[in-house]
Amino acid sequence: MKSASKWIRFVVGWAAALWIFFPIFWMLLTSLKSESQAYAAPPVVFFRPTLENFRAILEQSSYARYALNSVYVSCGATVFAMILSIPAAYAMAFRPGRRTKSLLVWIMSTKMMPPVSALVPIYLILGHFALLDSVASLIAVFAMSNLPIVLWLVYSYFCEVPHEILEAGRMDGMTPWQEIRYLLLQMSLPGLASTALLSIVLCWNEAFWSINLTSAKAGPLTVFIATFSNPEGFFLAKLSAASVLAIAPILVFGWIAQKQLVRGLTFGAVK
Amino acid sequence: MLATVQTVRRGRLRWTTLCMTSPSLLLLFLWMAVPLLMTLYFSVEHYNLMSANRTRLVGFENYLYLLREPGFPDAVRNSLIILVSVVAVTITGGTLLAWLFEEDFLGCRIARFLIIAPFFVMPTVSALLWKNLMLHPIYGLMAFPVRAIGFGPIDWFGRTPMLAIVLILSWEWLPFAFLILLTSVQSFNRELKEAAIIDGAGPWAVFRYLILPHLKRAISAVIMIEAIFLLSTFAEILITTSGGPGTATTNLTFLVYSLGLLQFDIGMASAGGMIAVVLANVATFFLMQTVAREFRSTQAV
Numbered sequence: 053m054k055s056a057s058k059w060i061r062f063v064v065g066w067a068a069a070l071w072i073f074f075p076i077f078w079m080l081l082t083s084l085k086s087e088s089q090a091y092a093a094p095p096v097v098f099f100r101p102t103l104e105n106f107r108a109i110l111e112q113s114s115y116a117r118y119a120l121n122s123v124y125v126s127c128g129a130t131v132f133a134m135i136l137s138i139p140a141a142y143a144m145a146f147r148p149g150r151r152t153k154s155l156l157v158w159i160m161s162t163k164m165m166p167p168v169s170a171l172v173p174i175y176l177i178l179g180h181f182a183l184l185d186s187v188a189s190l191i192a193v194f195a196m197s198n199l200p201i202v203l204w205l206v207y208s209y210f211c212e213v214p215h216e217i218l219e220a221g222r223m224d225g226m227t228p229w230q231e232i233r234y235l236l237l238q239m240s241l242p243g244l245a246s247t248a249l250l251s252i253v254l255c256w257n258e259a260f261w262s263i264n265l266t267s268a269k270a271g272p273l274t275v276f277i278a279t280f281s282n283p284e285g286f287f288l289a290k291l292s293a294a295s296v297l298a299i300a301p302i303l304v305f306g307w308i309a310q311k312q313l314v315r316g317l318t319f320g321a322v323k
Numbered sequence: 324m325l326a327t328v329q330t331v332r333r334g335r336l337r338w339t340t341l342c343m344t345s346p347s348l349l350l351l352f353l354w355m356a357v358p359l360l361m362t363l364y365f366s367v368e369h370y371n372l373m374s375a376n377r378t379r380l381v382g383f384e385n386y387l388y389l390l391r392e393p394g395f396p397d398a399v400r401n402s403l404i405i406l407v408s409v410v411a412v413t414i415t416g417g418t419l420l421a422w423l424f425e426e427d428f429l430g431c432r433i434a435r436f437l438i439i440a441p442f443f444v445m446p447t448v449s450a451l452l453w454k455n456l457m458l459h460p461i462y463g464l465m466a467f468p469v470r471a472i473g474f475g476p477i478d479w480f481g482r483t484p485m486l487a488i489v490l491i492l493s494w495e496w497l498p499f500a501f502l503i504l505l506t507s508v509q510s511f512n513r514e515l516k517e518a519a520i521i522d523g524a525g526p527w528a529v530f531r532y533l534i535l536p537h538l539k540r541a542i543s544a545v546i547m548i549e550a551i552f553l554l555s556t557f558a559e560i561l562i563t564t565s566g567g568p569g570t571a572t573t574n575l576t577f578l579v580y581s582l583g584l585l586q587f588d589i590g591m592a593s594a595g596g597m598i599a600v601v602l603a604n605v606a607t608f609f610l611m612q613t614v615a616r617e618f619r620s621t622q623a624v
Contacts, residue, residue, distance in 0.1 A: 057526070062428040068420060069434035072497065076440055078464060079452050091462050136350065139343035147340045155348065162355045166555050166603045168576040169596035170358035172365065172583045196354040203347060228339050257445040259558035260576075264584065274558070277447040281454075281562045288455060288462060295448040306443035307436055314506045317499070318544040322507050 076299075083292035090288035105293035114268075115294070118276035122298075124187050125262075125272050126255035129194035130202075130248050136195070137203040138244075142232050145210035146218060156207070159200045160319050167197065167260050178265060187270045190262060194255045202251050205316045209243035210236060249309040250316050256302050273298040359600070365593035372587035385594035395595075397570040398578040399602065404485060405492060405574060406553045406606060410546055412493040417500030417545070418538065421508045422530055424501075435505075442498035446558040453491045454480065454563045484564050484572045491559050496552075500545045507541035508534060539618045543611060550607045554599070575599050 082090050084101035109115050144152050174193065175184070183189040213236060221231050237244070259274040266275055277298055280291045306313070314322055366386070369379040389395050424435060441449065457463050460476035469477055479487045511534055519529055557576050560566055566573035566581065573581075579599060583592030 058426070058428055061423055061426060061431075065420075065423050065428060065431060065434050068423070069437040072494070073437035073440055075449075075452055075457055075494070076444065079456055082456060093462075094467055095464060136347045140347040143340040143343040147336070149340075155344075159348075159351065162351055163551055164604055164607070165355055165359065166551075166576065166599045168555060168557070168579045169362055169600045170354075171579065172589055172592050172596060173358040173361035175584065176361075176589070196350065199347060199351055199354075228336070228343070253443060257443070259446040260555060263447075263558060263561065264580070274445050274447045277445065277451060278558070278562060280451055281447075291451060291455060295452065299444050299448055302443050302445070303440060306439070310439060310502060311506075313442075313499075314503055317548050318503060318541075321544040322503050322541045 079292045105289045122272035126252045128191040130251040132195035133202040137206045141206040185269045205247040209240045246312040250312040362593045362596045370589040385590045394570040398575045402574040409492045413496045413500035420501045421504035439498045450559045450562040
């Protein structure tokens with residue numbers, strides 16, 4: 053009985069996994085084909101793999117620019133959000149006031165405003181100051197839209213640090229900033245690191261603001277991939293290679309940060 | 324003397340605390356309030372970037388025009404279709420998968436990763452992956468079984484556009500629902516479950532009367548997060564159908580985008596933006612109510 057249920061789990065579980073993963077696998081396979089093989093009917097499954105598409109994409113100067121923008125924007129916005137969050141989360145976790153709980157709820161509720169309601173004003177403001185298509189403004193926008201999630205995650209990690217340790221530090225005459233610097237950052241480093249990782253993943257994959265606010269100069273990879281949607285750009289193998297390059301690093305990060313994903317996106321409702 | 328030192332010290336501490344929290348809160352407040360107030364103001368103005376007489380207060384005229392616009396009811400309907408069907412598919416699929424992955428089997432960690440992977444694929448990639456590699460009428464992988472059973476090429480995004488969009492979005496969001504629900508299932512009290520099995524409960528009864536009620540909190544969380552993101556679906560629509568054919572796949576987000584950034588009608592777009600805020604809150608509220616009611620009846624049985 054026990055082993056029968058184990059077998060069912062094994063067979064059905066793996067079937068579901070392969071079924072769901074198949075499109076990504078097929079994209080990986082297509083990226084290793086020549087263009088003519090990618091269009092072949094019936095589809096080619098066995099072929100001599102080539103790295104030609106990856107070479108073509110990487111040699112294209114624009115790819116490097118988009119990829120670098122993605123790195124700048126995701127890391128910049130994450131650093132910005134972390135710098136804002138850490139002191140605020142410290143104050144809320146260790147020196148809560150009467151209004152702290154309602155402030156936390158308010159922070160979460162800002163996520164209920166759909167980005168499209170802010171699109172027109174943000175677009176006009178940035179256009180007015182000639183800040184459209186700039187990496188700096190995209191960093192600011194991403195940082196603000198991820199701040200609630202980052203702040204909540206950092207807060208929930210700080211809440212797990214025993215108060216006694218911080219009190220011991222306070223007895224020795226530490227200021228709040230020193231407590232953060234020498235005690236908290238050390239003790240909750242794993243939590244903070246994976247929070248940062250989750251924030252990078254969310255920024256890397258964000259497509260609403262990046263498509264609307266940037267184009268050729270400051271556009272990240274989401275915008276680069278979007279340029280393949282016009283008919284002239286219809287090269288299946290090259291599209292696949294570019295896509296594989298765009299998602300590969302984030303798949304690895306995502307695997308490491310999956311626990312924080314659960315905790316961060318549900319605002320701690322599920323741990 | 325000591326008392327004064329302590330008051331000074333406490334005062335300084337309060338000052339430090341304020342310095343620590345205020346930057347985040349202030350920026351977050353500005354980030355929310357300024358665009359919202361501007362949208363509200365633009366929405367009662369006649370404001371078109373293409374016309375000379377720039378601004379004139381017109382009251383609710385933009386809202387009235389928007390309500391009469393044939394695309395508007397479609398946009399609200401499409402937003403809700405996307406929300407409800409993707410939530411239904413991902414919650415059902417995610418619950419079943421979580422139940423399946425509750426106990427370890429050979430290679431379950433790898434299988435789990437394969438299921439989670441689509442969540443980390445950026446929206447533009449998954450849109451093009453489905454549009455060009457999977458569902459393309461001639462070169463897509465789906466074209467071959469269709470041809471093998473004797474049909475002509477099927478243009479999925481032309482004939483069943485909403486189905487195709489819902490398919491892509493469900494593929495993107497099933498991993499998220501699965502991950503949250505799995506975490507919740509795994510936190511279930513094992514002893515309680517074993518006691519029920521000893522008392523003769525079958526796997527279905529255990530699932531139905533023990534695990535499902537336990538999942539309530541997680542399911543509510545999934546619905547709320549998915550509602551926030553699904554009502555803002557944009558890149559998938561822009562890349563696959565551009566809202567078409569006609570307005571068949573235009574949701575409210577896409578309508579506001581095309582009014583504001585393509586037709587430069589700031590007033591109308593802002594009215595749409597205000598309606599989007601209301602829709603997001605009302606829809607989420609009703610979904611949460613439904614979940615609450617559903618669970619009340621589950622427990623009554």
